[in-house]
Amino acid sequence: MEAEDLQEELTCPICLDFFNDPVSIECGHNFCRRCLRRSWTPADGLFLCPECRQPSSPAALRPNWALARLTEKARRRQQGPVPPGLCGRHWEPLRLFCEDDQRPVCLVCRESQEHQDHAMAPVDEAFESYREKLLMTQCSLTAKMKKAMHLQDMEVKNATEWKDKMKNQKLRFSAEFTKLHDFLAEEEQLFLQKLSKEEEETKKKRTENTLQLHQIITSLKKLILEVEEKSQSSILELLQNPKDLLTRSENQDVNYSLEVLEVKTLCHIPLMKEMLKRFEVAISAAEDTGHPHLVFSQEGRYVKNGAPASSRPLLSTAWNYFTGWRPSQQNTHFVERFQHLPCVLGKNVFTSGKHYWEVENRDTREIAVGVCQEDVMGIVDNAEMSPHVGIWAICWSPAGYWPLTGSPVSLTKLEPALHRVGIFLDYGAGDISFYNAVDGVHLHTFSCSFVSCLRPFFWLSPLASLVIPPVTGGK
Numbered sequence: 001m002e003a004e005d006l007q008e009e010l011t012c013p014i015c016l017d018f019f020n021d022p023v024s025i026e027c028g029h030n031f032c033r034r035c036l037r038r039s040w041t042p043a044d045g046l047f048l049c050p051e052c053r054q055p056s057s058p059a060a061l062r063p064n065w066a067l068a069r070l071t072e073k074a075r076r077r078q079q080g081p082v083p084p085g086l087c088g089r090h091w092e093p094l095r096l097f098c099e100d101d102q103r104p105v106c107l108v109c110r111e112s113q114e115h116q117d118h119a120m121a122p123v124d125e126a127f128e129s130y131r132e133k134l135l136m137t138q139c140s141l142t143a144k145m146k147k148a149m150h151l152q153d154m155e156v157k158n159a160t161e162w163k164d165k166m167k168n169q170k171l172r173f174s175a176e177f178t179k180l181h182d183f184l185a186e187e188e189q190l191f192l193q194k195l196s197k198e199e200e201e202t203k204k205k206r207t208e209n210t211l212q213l214h215q216i217i218t219s220l221k222k223l224i225l226e227v228e229e230k231s232q233s234s235i236l237e238l239l240q241n242p243k244d245l246l247t248r249s250e251n252q253d254v255n256y257s258l259e260v261l262e263v264k265t266l267c268h269i270p271l272m273k274e275m276l277k278r279f280e281v282a283i284s285a286a287e288d289t290g291h292p293h294l295v296f297s298q299e300g301r302y303v304k305n306g307a308p309a310s311s312r313p314l315l316s317t318a319w320n321y322f323t324g325w326r327p328s329q330q331n332t333h334f335v336e337r338f339q340h341l342p343c344v345l346g347k348n349v350f351t352s353g354k355h356y357w358e359v360e361n362r363d364t365r366e367i368a369v370g371v372c373q374e375d376v377m378g379i380v381d382n383a384e385m386s387p388h389v390g391i392w393a394i395c396w397s398p399a400g401y402w403p404l405t406g407s408p409v410s411l412t413k414l415e416p417a418l419h420r421v422g423i424f425l426d427y428g429a430g431d432i433s434f435y436n437a438v439d440g441v442h443l444h445t446f447s448c449s450f451v452s453c454l455r456p457f458f459w460l461s462p463l464a465s466l467v468i469p470p471v472t473g474g475k
Contacts (some may be wrong), residue, residue, distance in 0.1 A: 006074060007074065007090065007091060010067070010070060010071045010074050011090075011108075012030075012031055012032045012035055013029070013031065013050060013051055014031055014032065014035035014036070014038075014039055014050060014113075015032060015035050015112055015113060016090075016108050016109075016111050016112045017089060017090075017112065018071050018074065018075050019031075019032055019064075019067060019068065019071040020032045020033075020034065020071075021033045021034065021063070021068065022063070022064045022067045022068050022071065023036065023061045023062060023063055023064060024061075024062045024063075024064045024067075025049060025056040025060055025061060026054070026056040026057065026060045027049045027051075027052050027054040027056060029049055029050075029051050029052065030064055030067055031050065033061070033063075036050070036061075040058075045057065045058070086106075087105065087106035087108065087109060089106075089108075089109065090106050090108040090109065092106035092107060092108050092109075093106060093107075094106055094123060095107060095122065095123055096109075096110055096120045096121065096122065096123060097120065097121050097122070097123050097125075097126035097127075098115055098118050098119070098120060099118065099119040099120070099121065099126075100115075100118040100119060101115070101118065104123055105120075180271075183270070184269075184270065187269070187270055191265065191267075191268075194265050195263075195265045198263070198264055198265050202261060206261070209256070209259075212256060213256060216254055216255075216256060219252055220252060220254075223245075223248065223249050223252055226245055227245060227249060230242060230245055260410060262410075262412070266441045266442075267441065267442040268439060268440065268441045268442075269440065269442070271440075272435065272440035272442075273422075273435075273437075273439070273440035276356045276422055276424055276435065276440070277356070277472070278356075279354045279355055279356040279424065280356045280357060280358075280471050280472070281348065281355045281356065281357055281471065282357075282470070282471045283301075283346050283347075283348055283357040283456050283468050284299055284300035284301050284346065284347050284468060285300040285301070285303050285344045285345070285346060285347070285456075285458060285468070286300070286344065286345050286346060286347045286455075287300060287344070288336070288337060289336070289337045289338065289344055289345040289377060290303070290337060290338065290343070290344035290345075291305075291337070291338040291339070291340075291341060291342045291343060291344065292339075293305055293306050293307040293342050294306070294342055294344055294460065298467075300347065300468075301467060301468040301469075301470070302465070302466075302467050302468075303344060303458060303460060303465065303466050304460070304463075304464070304465035304466075305342045305460035305461065305462055305463060305464050305465070306463075307342065307462045307463070308462060308463070336377070337377060338377050339377075339378075340378075340379065340380040340381075341379060341380070341381075341382065341385075341459065342459060342460050342461070342462075343377070343457065343458060343459045343460075344458050345372070345374070345377070345455045345456065345457060345458075346455050346456025346457070346458070347455075348455060348456055349453050349454075349455055350371070350425060350427055350453060350454045350455070351427065351453045351454075352427050352428065353427055353428070354424070354425065354426050354427070354428075355424070355425045355427075356422060356423065356424045356425070357422070357423055357456065357468065357471075358420055358421065358422045358423070358437045358468070358469050359420070359421055359423070359458070359466055359467070359468055360419060360420045360437075360466060360467045360468075360469060361396065361397065361398070361418075361419055361420070361421075361464070361466055362465045362466060362467055363463075363464060363465060364397055364398050364399075365397060365460075365461045365462070365463055365464035365465075366395055366396065366397045366461040366464060367395070367396065367397070367458070367459060367460050367461065367464050367466050368385065368393045368394065368395040368396075368404060368457075368458070368459035369393055369394065369421060369423060369456075369457065369458055369459075369466070370391065370392045370393025370394060370404075370423060370432060370434070370446075370456075370457050371391075371392050371393070371423070371425055371432055371454045371455065371456060371457055372390055372391040372392070372393070372454065372455060372457035373390030373391075373452050373453075373454065373455075374452070374453065374455060375390065376389055376390050376391055376457075382459075385404045385459065386404050386405060386406030387405065387406060387446060387448060388406050390452075391404065391457055392404075392432045392446040392448075392457075393457055393459070394421070394434050394443060394444055395459070396418050396421060397418075398417035398418060398419065399411070399413065399417070400412050400413040400414065400418070401414070401418055401421075401434075401443060401444075403434075403444045403446070412443075414436065414441075418436060419438070420436070420437040420438055420469075421434055421435070421436065421437055421443070422434070422435040422436070422437035422440075423456075425454065427450055427454070430447055430448050430449045430450055431445055431446070431447050432445070432446045433445040433446075
């Protein structure tokens, strides 16, 4: 028997493929057991043969072992190389193209359940159709490739130009910063020259003052000696024109006014304001730490001391702060708010980094600003506010300013009057510096090693008020 005839005998009439678990029914026809079960529709316990339509009972199914063995042999024989142009399952010529499965199939495959309702086309038609589509796609891809290559060239050119721009920008940065360094060095020399000139003028004035005092003291010593000799002389000698000596003694006056020497050249570094602004942070008062006399608004950015002016003396009134200073009597008992002094802490807690903020004095009364440790709220006297208790601050009004160092210091006046102060905390360096926020002039710097967290600190004299301006840049 030829291979084609043998394959036809070993093919299930339902699935048109080799038998799989073949069974025989009463009419003698053979089917795959699974195909038969899917195709029958039992009626009165019987089903019709898919080929001859004779009724048969499900109980009459008998496995056809001989047919199963023969089918397996035929399947193994076909597992060898399939000749080109033949179906690998049915060894039939591939005459059709299945659009759904996108592959060539034979006529037997078309009739199988696997390809039911699939769109079919003759192989030669499908070949011409897809060949035309592929040629069009090739043209499209070639155009896209040309565009991509052009974009790649443009990208390389763009990257080269960008590298040149980046190199030039680095050189420009270096050149500009070199100019800035040179400018700052020149400014430094100018300020140092100005300071040296002031130093020489002050030394010359001191020399003149010292000479004047020396002349006065010399004249007084001479008169004292003459008066002493005259008073111890005899009667006739004493009465020899004593009035002249008395007149000269009365006319000898100490015509000298003591002048406090001050450094007039201010430390005004160009661009300092701009550099400080880089570290500006938003600050507000923590109302729960404030003295009961303090009034808050604008979310803690406006603070006023509502106490009457007679309720507590100013720091500078009658030099109370300077002459009334005494060693710290800090209350070590931790309290949650200021009870004795009109102070308040800021909400911010600093444990590292660099931070800058500004405070504005809205009237002519004194306020103090700076930083402090959290355990200072038990202090009971203005004179205690100093680094000795953990407060680093300056006190100021339009009349001038002075640092709260815990020791008598003189008030420093500024022209124009000081109205806004900038506070710069460099926690890592252990520095807290104060500046005139208007022109960036340096006022004072405290230096120490901070070992605990710090918070902004504010003190207000009676009826004084302060404003913390909103942040305009910085962090």
